[in-house]
Amino acid sequence: MSSQKRIRILVAKPGLDSHDRGAKVIARAFRDAGMEVIYTGLRQTPEQVAETALQEDVDVIALSILSGAHLALFPRIMELLKQKGLDDVLVFAGGIIPKEDVPRLKEIGIAEVFGPGTRTETLVKFVQENVLKGK
Amino acid sequence: MFEQQRLSEIAKEREKWEKKTVPSWLRINPERKREFKTSSGISIKRLYMPEDVKNLDYLGDLGFPGQFPFTRGLHATMYRGRLWTMRQFSGFATAEQTNERFKYLLKEGETGLSIAFDYPTIMGRDSDDPVSRGEVGMCGVAVSSLRDMEILFDGIPLDQVTTSMTINGPAAMLLAMYIAIGDKQGVPRTELGGTTQNDMLKEFYAQKLCIFPPKPSVKLVTDIVEYCAKHLPRWNPISISGYHIREAGSNAVQELAFTLADGIAYVESALERGLKVDDFAPRFSFFFAAHNNFLEEIAKFRAARRLWAKIMKERFKAKDPRSLWMRMHVQTSGCTLTAHQPVNNVVRVALQSLAAVLGGTQSLHTNSFDEAIALPSEEAVTVALRTQQIIAHEIGVVDTVDPMAGSYCVEALTNEMEERAMGYIDKIDAMGGVIAAIENGFLQREIADSAYKYQQEIDNKERILVGVNDYTVEEDWVPLKPLRIPPDVEAEQLARLQEVKRKRNNAKVKSVLNKLHDAAERDENLMPPIIEALKAYATLGETVNVLREVFGEYRELIVI
Numbered sequence: 001m002s003s004q005k006r007i008r009i010l011v012a013k014p015g016l017d018s019h020d021r022g023a024k025v026i027a028r029a030f031r032d033a034g035m036e037v038i039y040t041g042l043r044q045t046p047e048q049v050a051e052t053a054l055q056e057d058v059d060v061i062a063l064s065i066l067s068g069a070h071l072a073l074f075p076r077i078m079e080l081l082k083q084k085g086l087d088d089v090l091v092f093a094g095g096i097i098p099k100e101d102v103p104r105l106k107e108i109g110i111a112e113v114f115g116p117g118t119r120t121e122t123l124v125k126f127v128q129e130n131v132l133k134g135k
Numbered sequence: 136m137f138e139q140q141r142l143s144e145i146a147k148e149r150e151k152w153e154k155k156t157v158p159s160w161l162r163i164n165p166e167r168k169r170e171f172k173t174s175s176g177i178s179i180k181r182l183y184m185p186e187d188v189k190n191l192d193y194l195g196d197l198g199f200p201g202q203f204p205f206t207r208g209l210h211a212t213m214y215r216g217r218l219w220t221m222r223q224f225s226g227f228a229t230a231e232q233t234n235e236r237f238k239y240l241l242k243e244g245e246t247g248l249s250i251a252f253d254y255p256t257i258m259g260r261d262s263d264d265p266v267s268r269g270e271v272g273m274c275g276v277a278v279s280s281l282r283d284m285e286i287l288f289d290g291i292p293l294d295q296v297t298t299s300m301t302i303n304g305p306a307a308m309l310l311a312m313y314i315a316i317g318d319k320q321g322v323p324r325t326e327l328g329g330t331t332q333n334d335m336l337k338e339f340y341a342q343k344l345c346i347f348p349p350k351p352s353v354k355l356v357t358d359i360v361e362y363c364a365k366h367l368p369r370w371n372p373i374s375i376s377g378y379h380i381r382e383a384g385s386n387a388v389q390e391l392a393f394t395l396a397d398g399i400a401y402v403e404s405a406l407e408r409g410l411k412v413d414d415f416a417p418r419f420s421f422f423f424a425a426h427n428n429f430l431e432e433i434a435k436f437r438a439a440r441r442l443w444a445k446i447m448k449e450r451f452k453a454k455d456p457r458s459l460w461m462r463m464h465v466q467t468s469g470c471t472l473t474a475h476q477p478v479n480n481v482v483r484v485a486l487q488s489l490a491a492v493l494g495g496t497q498s499l500h501t502n503s504f505d506e507a508i509a510l511p512s513e514e515a516v517t518v519a520l521r522t523q524q525i526i527a528h529e530i531g532v533v534d535t536v537d538p539m540a541g542s543y544c545v546e547a548l549t550n551e552m553e554e555r556a557m558g559y560i561d562k563i564d565a566m567g568g569v570i571a572a573i574e575n576g577f578l579q580r581e582i583a584d585s586a587y588k589y590q591q592e593i594d595n596k597e598r599i600l601v602g603v604n605d606y607t608v609e610e611d612w613v614p615l616k617p618l619r620i621p622p623d624v625e626a627e628q629l630a631r632l633q634e635v636k637r638k639r640n641n642a643k644v645k646s647v648l649n650k651l652h653d654a655a656e657r658d659e660n661l662m663p664p665i666i667e668a669l670k671a672y673a674t675l676g677e678t679v680n681v682l683r684e685v686f687g688e689y690r691e692l693i694v695i
Contacts, residue, residue: 016254016270018343021384021470024583025590027695041691042343045266067254068620072269098509098617116474116507117603119594 007035007131009060012049013042014077017067022094026062029120030127046073050080053089059131062123063093063110070097071104078108090131094118136193137185145185157181173431174589175388177551183543191546196441200536203448204441206549207537208495209460214533220498221523222299224466226251226276227510228624230286233276237291239513243520248329249299249500250287251275252309259305259346259679262628272624274510279628280674282635284312285319293317297328299374299464299498304346306333307355308678311666314367318670330371330420330464333359336397336569340578342379343691346679349570351686355661357404362662364415371420373401374464381424382470384586387435390424391552392559393569393578395442399560400569402451416447417457425487425494426468432487433539434548436463436494442553464498465491472507476602476611480504485522492526493539499523509617579694632674639672647671648681655685 011027013020020042027039038056040048053061061081063074074093081089093105094114102113111130114123137145171179180187191197198204201211210216223240226233237248253275255267261279262271271277278284293316302309310331317327335352338345345352356373363372377394385393398419405415423439425432443461447453467487472480481504488501501519503511511519527533539545563572572578592598599605651664661682668678 016258016260016266017274020343021382021586024695025384025587028583028587029590031695037695039693039695041693043266067270068273069269096508098619117600119604120590121594 007060007127008056008058009035009037009062009127010049010053010056010058011037011039011062011064012044012052013040013064014044014046014049014073015065015067015069016043017065018042019066019095020064022066023062023064026064026094026120026123029124030062033124033128035127046076046080049077050084050086053081053086054084058089060090060092060127062127063091064095065093065097066095068096070095071101074105074110075108078110090127092126094123136191137189142186142189149184149186173387173428173548174426175386175431175552175555177388177431177548177555179430180544183547185543187543187547188550191550196550197540197546203456203459204444205460206437206441207540209440209462209497213495213536214492214527215536218527218533219492219496219523220247220297220464221245221520222247222249222464222498222500223516223520224249224251224299224301224500225511225516226253227274227618228272228276228620229627230276230278230283234287234289234291236513236516237287240516240520241291241296243517244524245520247297247299247498248291250301252300252302253277254344255279256309256675257302257304257344259308259675259683261632261674261676262625263632264676269625271628273620277624277628278309278312278675279632280635280672281312281315281669282631282672283628284309284316288316292322293320294322294326297330299330299332301332303332303335303338303342303344304352305675305679306331307359307662307665308669308675310359310370311662311669314666315670324366325368327367328369330374331359332376332422333373334376334397334401334422336400336573337376337379337393339573339689339692340380341383341385341393341582342376343383345689345691347682347686348689349573351682352689353400353404353570354658355682356401357408358660358662360401360405360415360418361408361410361660363418364410368418371418371462372415373418374420374422375401376422378422378424378466380582381426381468383582384470384589385582386585387426387428387431388552388555389559389581389585391435391439391442392556392563393581394421394423395439395446395556396560396563396569396572398443399446399450402447403568406451412447412451412453413455413458416451416453417455417460419462421461421463423463423465423496424468425465425491427471427483427487429486429490430545430548431552432490433494434545434552436465436491436496437537437539437545437549438552438556439463440495441549442556462497464500465494465496466500467491467502469502469506472502472504473600473603474507474611476608477504477508477613479602480507481518481522484519485526488522488526489532492532493537495537505613505615505617508613509619512615512618514615574692576692576694579692583694635672635674643671644668644673644677648673648677651678652681652685655682
């Protein structure tokens with residue numbers, strides 16, 4: 001992608017939990033860093049996440065989940081993205097995700113998993129560096 | 136509080152101190168920050184003096200514990216008589232496992248139960264609903280029908296405990312199940328004690344677990360208030376909650392103000408229903424967070440009690456002294472827990488609990504130190520409970536009533552919290568009340584702004600979080616194995632639900648659900664038909680779906 005184009009990022013909140021404080025804070029941080037942020041609200045099904053990613057033509061998807069259902073939902077999201085030909089979208093995750101689940105999530109194509117206490121700056125840098133790498 | 140002449144003498148001396156002593160000390164020892172502020176942005180002075188509380192009227196503003204305006208506590212002798220209720224919010228996996236945890240906590244000295252439901256239950260969905268996949272039993276216990284509730288309370292006599300249920304959208308259904316269990320155990324309904332959170336307003340802008348739109352939601356809240364006023368005299372039909380407002384990112388003043396604004400809306404709704412204020416207000420209860428800023432939190436609790444008493448007396452003309460009581464439950468703040476160096480959380484929880492006790496709470500939940508990582512393990516929850524017991528029995532703060540009273544700083548902060556909260560309440564009133572302030576996004580925006588500011592302060596190190604942005608280590612020491620929900624929970628729960636559906640009288644279920652549908656269309660109090668439906672083993676999801684048809688579903692207003 002050209003350096004002129006703004007990064008388009010979908011902040012997605014799958015799962016039934018309603019802890020959107022983190023998702024909203026990072027949405028603002030990405031926006032303040034000059035990215036175009038799409039936030040579609042709580043309780044998005046894997047189908048909705050993949051469909052929004054396609055419709056909005058995003059470069060990045062940030063998944064936030066704190067309900068513990070990541071192992072049930074993330075593989076489905078990754079599968080749907082692949083089906084829609086969105087394999088090149090950078091996907092990363094945050095929330096309450098036990099360390100021992102991280103290798104499994106990386107296997108299915110989640111680029112990184114961030115836990116509580118991560119600085120927003122770290123996330124912005126991660127996106128800027130990795131979105132360019134893939135393109 | 137002070138003689139005018141003495142005050143001016145003190146002021147003169149203060150001036151001298153500020154001109155001589157302070158500057159010469161500052162030259163060698165500069166202060167660590169230019170300004171010291173609380174979470175709400177209240178500027179903290181270097182020194183508080185009698186002049187900071189010179190307008191404090193002891194009898195009018197503080198009074199005696201057990202008397203208006205209750206600043207010093209709701210009861211005459213406070214913890215010298217009865218300690219606060221130690222109530223640990225718990226629930227995970229299946230009803231069997233949570234029942235075991237309940238019994239364990241009661242054995243270890245817990246004095247009240249508090250149920251955490253899983254997300255499907257909270258959203259009024261059965262475990263076999265497609266959206267429940269992966270969520271069953273993960274963040275709380277799965278309750279899809281009365282059968283689950285029977286197992287949850289197996290061997291726990293309802294006349295021996297009080298139970299708090301963190302449930303809002305489907306509060307009527309869970310209360311109905313609790314009543315059904317009581318009926319089965321032969322406990323008269325007049326003896327059932329406990330609380331349903333049943334505070335839908337804060338859901339729309341803070342916790343965001345909504346099923347129906349605001350108006351029918353408040354109607355259901357009021358149905359429960361009315362039903363309890365008439366049939367369950369020992370039940371708190373509502374727990375007006377600032378906790379979730381705070382956890383969503385608000386500061387202490389916003390937490391206080393928005394909670395009381397919600398309280399005003401519920402009182403108004405019950406009055407519109409034709410109830411008399413003294414018939415329902417004594418059973419209103421409140422729920423706050425205990426966050427990190429120790430002095431501000433103590434001031435918040437004291438100000439909350441005083442402000443509510445004034446509102447009930449002056450605005451709603453309540454006569455029964457119990458209508459003026461703000462009975463509160465406090466939980467230490469989950470969002471202050473760190474995943475880094477998690478054992479440090481034990482200390483945070485202890486200090487937050489101490490603030491709650493010095494603030495005069497009636498009931499307390501202490502978080503477990505592993506909660507930034509997973510649901511609490513048994514070891515971690517035991518440390519949390521022991522923390523309360525140590526405060527209660529070892530450190531002496533319970534031996535006198537309201538020991539912080541008269542501190543120039545705490546009294547000045549208490550006044551400031553009250554004043555600032557009242558400013559917000561006036562603003563919300565001017566908008567047309569809480570529902571209007573939700574619909575125009577005001578409350579959501581206020582919280583999102585504070586949450587972002589808090590994170591920025593952490594990111595740029597204006598706010599130090601030990602172990603997170605300072606005093607960090609390479610490898611965190613995590614002493615315990617986090618609780619994992621076994622993978623077979625979902626299958627077990629689905630099997631039980633199928634069995635319930637097979638064994639019940641399905642014709643009866645159909646007829647009671649139709650009855651509920653008709654009652655909802657006629658705008659009747661829905662508690663009686665809901666009790667009837669759940670007693671016939673209609674599932675939670677089936678019952679909620681009937682109301683989804685009549686009331687419609689809420690669509691989130693997204694405010695970043």
